[in-house]
Amino acid sequence: MQKTALAERKGDALMKSGADILMDSLKKESVEVIFGYPGGAVLPIYDSLYDAGIPHILARHEQGAIHAAEGYARITGKPGVVIATSGPGATNIVTGLADALIDSIPLVVLTGQVATGVIGTDAFQEADVLGITTPITKHNYQVRNPKDFPRIIKEAFYIASSGRPGPVLIDVPKDMAVLAAEVDEDPVVNLPGYQPKLTPNYLQIKKLGEEIAKAKRPLILAGAGVLISKAHEELKTFAEQQHIPVVHTLLGLGGFPANHPLFIGMAGMHGVYAANMALSKCDLLINIGARFDDRLTGNLNHFAPLAAVAHIDIDPVEIGKNVPTQIPIVGDAKEALEMLIEQNSEKAESEEWIKQLHDWNKEFPLKYERVEDRLKPQYVLELLHQETKGEAVITTDVGQHQMWAAQYYGFNKPHAWVTSGGLGTMGFGLPAAIGAQLAKPDAVVASIVGDGGFQMTLQELGVIAELGLPIKIIIINNHALGMVRQWQQTFYNERYSHSLLHSQPSFVKLAEAYGIRAFEIHTEQEAKEKMKEAFALNEPVLLDFRVEQGENVYPMVAPGKGLHEMEGV
Amino acid sequence: MKGIITLTVMNRPGVLNRITNLFSKRSYNIESITVGSSEQPDISRITVVVQVENDKELEQITKQLNKQIDIIKVMNITNQAIVARELALVKVTAATQTRSEIYSLIEPFRGSVVDISKDSLVIQITGEAEKIEAFIELLRPYGIKELTRTGTTAFLRGTQKTQGTAKNFSIV
Ligand SMILES: Cc1ncc(C[n+]2csc(CCOP(=O)(O)OP(=O)(O)O)c2C)c(N)n1
Ligand SMILES: [Mg+2]
Numbered sequence: 127m128q129k130t131a132l133a134e135r136k137g138d139a140l141m142k143s144g145a146d147i148l149m150d151s152l153k154k155e156s157v158e159v160i161f162g163y164p165g166g167a168v169l170p171i172y173d174s175l176y177d178a179g180i181p182h183i184l185a186r187h188e189q190g191a192i193h194a195a196e197g198y199a200r201i202t203g204k205p206g207v208v209i210a211t212s213g214p215g216a217t218n219i220v221t222g223l224a225d226a227l228i229d230s231i232p233l234v235v236l237t238g239q240v241a242t243g244v245i246g247t248d249a250f251q252e253a254d255v256l257g258i259t260t261p262i263t264k265h266n267y268q269v270r271n272p273k274d275f276p277r278i279i280k281e282a283f284y285i286a287s288s289g290r291p292g293p294v295l296i297d298v299p300k301d302m303a304v305l306a307a308e309v310d311e312d313p314v315v316n317l318p319g320y321q322p323k324l325t326p327n328y329l330q331i332k333k334l335g336e337e338i339a340k341a342k343r344p345l346i347l348a349g350a351g352v353l354i355s356k357a358h359e360e361l362k363t364f365a366e367q368q369h370i371p372v373v374h375t376l377l378g379l380g381g382f383p384a385n386h387p388l389f390i391g392m393a394g395m396h397g398v399y400a401a402n403m404a405l406s407k408c409d410l411l412i413n414i415g416a417r418f419d420d421r422l423t424g425n426l427n428h429f430a431p432l433a434a435v436a437h438i439d440i441d442p443v444e445i446g447k448n449v450p451t452q453i454p455i456v457g458d459a460k461e462a463l464e465m466l467i468e469q470n471s472e473k474a475e476s477e478e479w480i481k482q483l484h485d486w487n488k489e490f491p492l493k494y495e496r497v498e499d500r501l502k503p504q505y506v507l508e509l510l511h512q513e514t515k516g517e518a519v520i521t522t523d524v525g526q527h528q529m530w531a532a533q534y535y536g537f538n539k540p541h542a543w544v545t546s547g548g549l550g551t552m553g554f555g556l557p558a559a560i561g562a563q564l565a566k567p568d569a570v571v572a573s574i575v576g577d578g579g580f581q582m583t584l585q586e587l588g589v590i591a592e593l594g595l596p597i598k599i600i601i602i603n604n605h606a607l608g609m610v611r612q613w614q615q616t617f618y619n620e621r622y623s624h625s626l627l628h629s630q631p632s633f634v635k636l637a638e639a640y641g642i643r644a645f646e647i648h649t650e651q652e653a654k655e656k657m658k659e660a661f662a663l664n665e666p667v668l669l670d671f672r673v674e675q676g677e678n679v680y681p682m683v684a685p686g687k688g689l690h691e692m693e694g695v
Numbered sequence: 696m697k698g699i700i701t702l703t704v705m706n707r708p709g710v711l712n713r714i715t716n717l718f719s720k721r722s723y724n725i726e727s728i729t730v731g732s733s734e735q736p737d738i739s740r741i742t743v744v745v746q747v748e749n750d751k752e753l754e755q756i757t758k759q760l761n762k763q764i765d766i767i768k769v770m771n772i773t774n775q776a777i778v779a780r781e782l783a784l785v786k787v788t789a790a791t792q793t794r795s796e797i798y799s800l801i802e803p804f805r806g807s808v809v810d811i812s813k814d815s816l817v818i819q820i821t822g823e824a825e826k827i828e829a830f831i832e833l834l835r836p837y838g839i840k841e842l843t844r845t846g847t848t849a850f851l852r853g854t855q856k857t858q859g860t861a862k863n864f865s866i867v
Contacts, residue, residue, distance in 0.1 A: 256709050261720045265764040268708060285764060319705060319767040443758040446751070
């Protein structure tokens with residue numbers, strides 16, 4: 127390797143292997159934990175990791191590693207770090223990358239690659255990882271010179287965590303980790319094309335203030351952007367100051383306390399009636415950090431038809447993408463809210479409106495029928511809320527149980543909700559809980575999973591058992607791919623094509639095989655007892671709740687329908 | 696409608712892949728894309744001609760491109776005063792009887808003959824896409840054996856008189 131001018135001046139160039147430089151660079155980014163799985167192409171990296179002093183969690187499948195990293199990132203706001211080997215290791219993380227991109231989760235993912243000399247020859251465990259991951263990463267790199275590690279790592283962490291966060295992948299050919307290079311102590315970030323805009327345009331903020339003063343039926347729609355920019359305090363101050371009620375997206379839950387008098391509920395396909403009617407009737411809609419996803423908006427032709435729309439988003443692409451927007455505000459949610467609070471414009475005359483929304487909530491609350499001797503999934507979620515006072519960290523998988531968790535848990539605290547929204551990734555919930563628990567060792571963590579999705583990544587029980595993570599695994603066991611079953615019931619004439627799980631293992635015995643305590647629960651009485659018992663134990667516990675198979679998630683906006691056309695209210 | 700976007704990009708591995716990928720991921724239609732070096736080392740310039748439904752779609756494309764880390768600058772020059780050029784090579788059947796007729800077509804279009812064989816000519820022509828299309832149509836009756844076009848490369852003129860919508864192409 128060539129010497130740099132600086133090192134020549136010093137006279138003693140410091141040479142290290144690429145892998146050692148990589149470890150130094152990760153330490154500089156204060157990486158607390160790496161989730162990974164070794165293999166041939168990353169052996170030099172793992173050799174360096176052996177005594178690098180960075181904790182590493184050995185997942186049982188690379189998909190588990192990347193979902194755990196996502197859980198860690200959601201809770202801390204810092205990039206989750208993943209290492210996977212070339213070829214199959216890299217292809218096993220594809221789902222996690224797509225999940226992280228669509229839900230704006232910061233990750234820095236290192237994949238091994240065959241040595242530069244054989245790239246393109248279909249060498250053993252070679253896959254075109256840059257090609258495969260280009261559409262599902264915020265950015266990706268392939269290291270072509272070991273001296274670039276410090277710059278690339280610095281850039282990767284910056285790109286992953288700034289602006290709209292997302293996954294950054296670094297493909298590391300094996301020889302790049304082995305070759306020695308001079309250490310670049312002070313790498314310079316060279317990203318002229320990347321300058322996220324943080325500070326909103328003052329004139330747009332002013333315009334929004336004027337609209338608020340005029341509004342009779344203002345509404346805040348708060349998305350994950352509020353949580354990502356850590357703006358939950360500002361959101362509360364702003365809503366209170368201006369008298370504006372708040373509805374949440376699925377991913378936004380916890381950004382505004384569920385027990386606050388201005389909180390109306392979650393909106394969208396399985397949102398509460400009042401929240402969806404609020405969106406349908408408001409005259410001013412202030413979207414803060416949500417991307418107007420189709421599961422939230424329903425049929426766009428009927429979405430917020432009476433409203434002037436203001437949209438605060440750090441990603442300019444999202445503004446006007448799905449919903450015409452009169453007041454575009456590009457910038458960080460926290461900065462925007464600070465400016466709005468500071469501006470302290472005349473507040474909205476919204477008393478009647480707020481009363482109307484609360485009346486709707488009273489008249490059309492979430493409801494389910496309790497039947498003696500039968501266990502309802504909604505009851506389990508309510509019980510969980512009581513047991514943990516709405517303050518636990520909750521991760522979920524995807525399906526009916528996820529929607530019930532969102533509806534019934536009642537999030538009073540921010541950064542306590544980890545779910546796969548945009549991609550809807552089954553298999554996400556259990557590994558995500560591992561990352562969440564490692565991010566907050568003292569927190570109470572519960573992972574709510576379906577009997578279907580649990581079986582997609584249950585191998586990660588091995589990690590939970592090995593580390594003794596006191597995660598409470600709550601299986602909402604309906605012996606079905608419940609959400610699919612519900613759609614087949616509703617839209618496909620009850621033709622249950624491959625959605626009923628007739629054969630299942632004993633989840634209790636399965637947990638016990640890993641040395642994890644477990645209970646099977648059939649009644650409300652058992653549920654109460656075992657829930658209490660589980661949360662009193664400072665160890666992992668699996669609770670297999672045998673719930674009613676035919677229960678459906680309501681209310682619901684059918685696909686193609688507007689938010690005002692809810693069924694099952 | 697047709698949109699013309701120019702990009703200034705870092706000359707890094709994978710850049711072009713990221714750009715073309717973005718177009719297919721969002722199902723935008725590329726009509727042509729040209730890539731080459733610029734006046735600065737390590738920086739390339741790309742011209743993309745896209746087929747879009749409306750201005751809103753063009754704006755989305757522009758914003759999506761802007762998000763790419765290695766793209767330094769995106770300009771939607773569709774309605775600006777621009778210099779836009781494309782080069783085409785046309786191999787046309789030219790028997791002795793028709794040869795002089797073909798030559799008479801080349802002159803007004805300022806094309807040039809770059810290869811001659813017993814029964815064909817290769818003609819090079821540069822200009823705006825419309826001019827090239829007109830020329831190709833004139834040659835078609837003689838029998839086009841092979842045709843290749845580079846796609847449009849473009850940038851803004853030195854002077855932008857008004858920010859209006861008037862198209863300001865030159866004839867040559
Ligand atoms: C990886 C993946 N495959 C398929 C689906 C489609 N899908 C969505 S929900 C669902 C059913 C999930 O069943 P289960 O985990 O038991 O949860 P439940 O709906 O019963 O609560 C399926 C198959 C998906 N979201 N992700
Ligand atoms: Mg199920």
